[in-house]
Structure formats: structure tokens, C-alpha cells
Amino acid sequence: MIEFLKSMYQYRGIIFFRVVATLRADARAMYLGYLWWFLEPVLNTALYYYIFGVLMGSKTPDFITYLLLGTVIYQWFQSSIAGSMGTITARAHLHRQIPLPKYLFAIISVASCSWKSACVFFVMLGFIAFSSGLQIGAHLLWLPILFLIQLFLIIGFSIVLSIASAYLKDLQTFMSVLFRGGMFISAIFWDVSRVPEQLKTLFYSNPAASLIQVFRSVVLHGEHPSRILLLYLIALSLIFIQVGMFWHRRIDGHILKHIQT
Amino acid sequence: MLKKSNVIETDNLEDNVLLRCESVGICYRRVNKLGLSHCHKDREFWPFQNLDLELKRGETLGIVGKNGVGKSTLLRLLAGVTHPDTGLLIKRPNLNIQLLSVNLGFERILSGRENAVMAGMLLGKSRKDIESRLEAIKDFSELADFFEQPVYSYSSGMLARLGFSIAIEADPDILLLDEILNVGDWHFRIKSRAKAVELMDSGRSVILVSHDPKTLKDLTSRSIKIGS
Numbered sequence: 001m002i003e004f005l006k007s008m009y010q011y012r013g014i015i016f017f018r019v020v021a022t023l024r025a026d027a028r029a030m031y032l033g034y035l036w037w038f039l040e041p042v043l044n045t046a047l048y049y050y051i052f053g054v055l056m057g058s059k060t061p062d063f064i065t066y067l068l069l070g071t072v073i074y075q076w077f078q079s080s081i082a083g084s085m086g087t088i089t090a091r092a093h094l095h096r097q098i099p100l101p102k103y104l105f106a107i108i109s110v111a112s113c114s115w116k117s118a119c120v121f122f123v124m125l126g127f128i129a130f131s132s133g134l135q136i137g138a139h140l141l142w143l144p145i146l147f148l149i150q151l152f153l154i155i156g157f158s159i160v161l162s163i164a165s166a167y168l169k170d171l172q173t174f175m176s177v178l179f180r181g182g183m184f185i186s187a188i189f190w191d192v193s194r195v196p197e198q199l200k201t202l203f204y205s206n207p208a209a210s211l212i213q214v215f216r217s218v219v220l221h222g223e224h225p226s227r228i229l230l231l232y233l234i235a236l237s238l239i240f241i242q243v244g245m246f247w248h249r250r251i252d253g254h255i256l257k258h259i260q261t
Numbered sequence: 262m263l264k265k266s267n268v269i270e271t272d273n274l275e276d277n278v279l280l281r282c283e284s285v286g287i288c289y290r291r292v293n294k295l296g297l298s299h300c301h302k303d304r305e306f307w308p309f310q311n312l313d314l315e316l317k318r319g320e321t322l323g324i325v326g327k328n329g330v331g332k333s334t335l336l337r338l339l340a341g342v343t344h345p346d347t348g349l350l351i352k353r354p355n356l357n358i359q360l361l362s363v364n365l366g367f368e369r370i371l372s373g374r375e376n377a378v379m380a381g382m383l384l385g386k387s388r389k390d391i392e393s394r395l396e397a398i399k400d401f402s403e404l405a406d407f408f409e410q411p412v413y414s415y416s417s418g419m420l421a422r423l424g425f426s427i428a429i430e431a432d433p434d435i436l437l438l439d440e441i442l443n444v445g446d447w448h449f450r451i452k453s454r455a456k457a458v459e460l461m462d463s464g465r466s467v468i469l470v471s472h473d474p475k476t477l478k479d480l481t482s483r484s485i486k487i488g489s
Contacts, residue, residue, distance in 0.1 A: 013382055013387065013388055014379070014382040014383055017378070017379065017382060017388065018379070021371070021375070025370065093366045093367075094366040094383065095342065095366075096337065096342055096366065097340075097342070097360055097362070097366035098340075098342070098360075098366065098380075098383050098384060099340065099341040099342050100383060252344075253268070253342075253343055253344025254343065254344060254346075256337075256342060256343055257287075257289050257290075257343060258290070
């Protein structure tokens with residue numbers, strides 16, 4: 001973990017430079033530019049609202065905000081991790097030239113994705129405050145902590161999966177299936193209270209479900225998040241970062257001989 | 262299983278010696294579909310084994326050998342991009358080693374200027390430092406207006422010129438050149454050779470891979486041949 005933070009400090013300049021360049025290039029490439037950051041989650045939410053709220057009638061009170069929060073958090077989680085997979089292979093030409101940490105471009109991808117998602121999150125928070133009333137209180141101080149936990153969780157998964165996907169390309173397809181399934185098992189568009197008591201542990205072992213739940217406690221219910229879920233998420237992120245760094249140390253000087261580009 | 266790193270950084274080397282390879286070998290394993298390497302001996306490919314090499318300060322070393330004997334692999338090894346599978350690579354700490362090959366690590370959609378900034382930062386320069394050298398890079402590469410154009414619009418000679426100019430401005434202790442002095446037009450070849458000589462005279466070391474006997478004879482103090 002300390003090794004990871006040190007290398008982040010060492011490469012902070014290039015990370016910042018690349019994140020800004022990536023975000024600008026993405027926005028420049030599309031006609032609606034930065035507007036897409038916000039349009040995408042809004043359109044997704046509208047779609048889910050139509051399917052699950054209107055057609056299937058699973059409307060709970062404040063269904064829109066419930067749905068919106070779940071969608072935004074899940075998209076943050078999913079797009080950051082998915083974006084980091086394949087980065088080693090995609091940047092092999094640079095890795096062959098300069099000795100760099102092989103997870104560097106995964107981190108850059110996570111950082112740009114997270115920056116985008118954080119902007120969306122705050123606009124959404126404004127919308128929630130405006131429409132259904134956000135309870136202002138000390139519980140909101142949890143938000144920065146939740147952001148950090150989420151970031152480290154994503155980073156842990158990204159380091160491990162970026163290395164794994166360099167060796168095994170199939171993993172990218174597999175993960176996209178897993179992420180699609182994850183939408184259904186993370187209680188994004190159905191009420192979390194419908195999970196039977198004896199299956200709760202299983203349900204919350206899915207990190208995306210736990211993550212969405214702690215955000216909902218703070219933003220929608222005005223409560224402090226569950227300590228057990230927080231501890232679980234922190235432990236998971238530390239384990240994954242540690243495993244990722246250990247694996248990286250083993251493969252760093254050898255991976256370029258094995259990847260297919 | 263992958264071995265532990267066989268690279269040592271130490272100041273405990275004889276005077277003037279910058280780095281040394283001790284019976285170094287590299288092994289490419291043919292991987293199966295799962296990306297796992299086979300353990301069978303016949304699945305292994307060793308471009309070279311038991312290679313010894315020593316590089317002194319201010320020395321120019323040529324490397325010759327047929328295609329596929331591992332010349333580029335050796336340069337990647339010296340640059341620290343790959344680690345040896347057997348033997349030891351001993352080098353002084355904090356050496357600025359730069360590898361230049363024909364397939365340069367550029368980002369195709371970024372301009373020459375942006376690539377120069379990025380490459381400089383990846384090589385450990387601060388953004389301010391590299392930005393103060395941009396005009397020198399632009400001048401030496403003679404790219405003129407193309408410096409602001411995306412790199413995908415460059416010819417291969419222009420790419421080599423940009424790469425060489427960035428590497429020179431990044432102030433390397435050791436410059437590793439993979440066939441790079443033979444690209445570009447005559448004018449740039451003469452200029453880049455002169456620059457290489459200037460580097461050597463200022464105490465930097467250069468290792469160059471070339472198939473051209475005349476280049477090696479003109480520029481290097483000694484050559485080693487790898488592969489039998």
C-alpha cells in the first residue's frame with residue numbers, strides 16, 4: 001500500500017496531465033461533448049424508470065432518486081474498472097520503451113472516469129436536494145470518506161484486472177457479462193428490503209451492492225452508513241491493492257515478453 | 262513460476278563502469294491460450310544465454326548480430342524494461358537510460374509537442390523542465406509546422422527525428438540506439454551522428470545496434486557480437 005502511494009506521488013504530474021488530456025479529447029470527439037457525462041446517466045435512469053417503474057409497477061416512494069443514485073454509483077464503479085482492463089496491452093509500445101509501473105495507465109483511466117463520475121454525482125446531489133429534499137446534517141460528512149473508499153476499491157480491482165486481462169484477453173468479455181449481471185443483483189432498480197433476511201450476507205458480499213447501500217444510507221435516508229459494510233469494503237480494497245502490487249512486482253520485468261500485441 | 266528480479270542497483274562498481282551484465286540470459290516462453298507459460302523445456306526460447314557485457318562512462322559500444330539473436334531484447338534489458346531470467350544485471354543507481362527504436366512509443370492522436378511533453382514526463386522530467394526544452398526539440402527535429410500536428414500524420418523519418426530530439430534533450434547518461442541512426446535523410450543522419458559523437462565526448466555512453474559496418478566502425482570504440 002505504501003509502495004503504491006509512493007509511486008502515485010512520483011507519477012502525479014503525468015497522471016494529472018494525461019487525465020486532463022483524455023477528458024478533453026473525449027469531449028472534443030463528440031458533438032455534445034461534456035453534456036454526455038450527464039445525459040448518459042439521465043437516459044439510463046429514464047429507461048429503467050420506464051421499464052421497472054411504469055411497466056412493471058415496482059414504484060417505491062422517491063423511486064426516481066433511488067434509481068438515479070444506484071445508476072450513478074454503479075456506472076462509476078463499472079466504467080472505471082472496465083476502462084482499466086486492457087490498458088497494459090494498449091500501451092505496450094510505451095512500456096517497451098520506458099520502465100514504468102504497468103498499472104500506471106489503469107490508474108489514469110480510473111482517475112479520468114472517477115473525475116467524470118464525481119461531477120455527475122454532485123449534479124445529481126443538487127437534483128435530489130432540489131426535488132425531494134436532502135437532509136442536511138453531520139451524516140453528509142461521510143461522503144468524502146465514501147468517495148475515498150470507492151476510489152481505493154476501484155483501484156484495487158483495476159490493478160488486479162488490468163494485469164489479469166493482459167494475460168487473458170477473454171477476461172474482458174467475461175467481465176462485461178458479469179457487470180451486466182451485477183446490475184440486477186445490486187438492487188439498482190428494485191427495493192433492497194425485498195432481499196430475504198437469510199440471504200443478506202450473500203447479497204452484500206457483492207461489493208457494488210454494499211457500495212450502493214452505504215451511499216443510499218447517507219444521501220437518501222440521512223443516516224450513518226453501516227459500519228460492517230464500510231469495514232468490509234475497506235478490507236476488500238486493501239486486500240486487492242496489496243494482491244495487485246504483489247503480483248505486479250512478480251510480473252513487472254517479464255510481462256512484456258508474454259503479452260500478445 | 263516467475264523468478265525474482267535479477268537487477269541490482271549499487272555504487273559498488275569499479276570506477277567508470279556504469280553497468281555490467283553477468284552471464285545474463287532471457288527466456289521467451291511460448292504461452293498457451295490461457296496465457297500461462299508451459300514448463301516444458303522445448304517450449305522455451307532463449308535468444309541469448311551467458312552473455313557478459315560491461316559499459317564504461319563515455320564509451321560507445323556496438324552490438325552486431327543476425328536477425329533474431331536478441332539485439333533489441335538486450336537493449337530492452339539494459340533500459341530496465343525487461344529483467345533477465347538468469348544471471349545478473351548490475352547498474353549504478355539513478356542512471357538515466359534512454360532507449361530509442363524505430364517503433365517509438367508515441368501516442369498517435371497527440372501532436373508532436375504533446376508527445377514531447379508526455380515522453381519527457383514519463384522519463385521523469387518535470388513539466389516545467391520539459392516545456393523549457395520544447396523549442397530546442399522543435400529546432401533539432403526540424404519538424405517546423407508538423408510539430409503541432411498529430412503524430413499519425415508523420416513519415417517514419419519524421420518520427421525518428423522527433424524521437425531522437427526528445428531523447429537528446431532528456432539528457433541521458435546512457436543512450437541506447439536500435440538501428441535509429443540509419444533512418445531519416447542524409448542530412449539528419451549526419452546531424453544525429455554528430456550529436457551522438459558530441460554526447461560521447463561529454464562523457465555519456467552510447468550503445469548502438471546496427472547492421473551497417475561503416476556506422477559501427479566510425480562511431481564505436483568496440484563491438485560485441487551476439488549469437489553464434
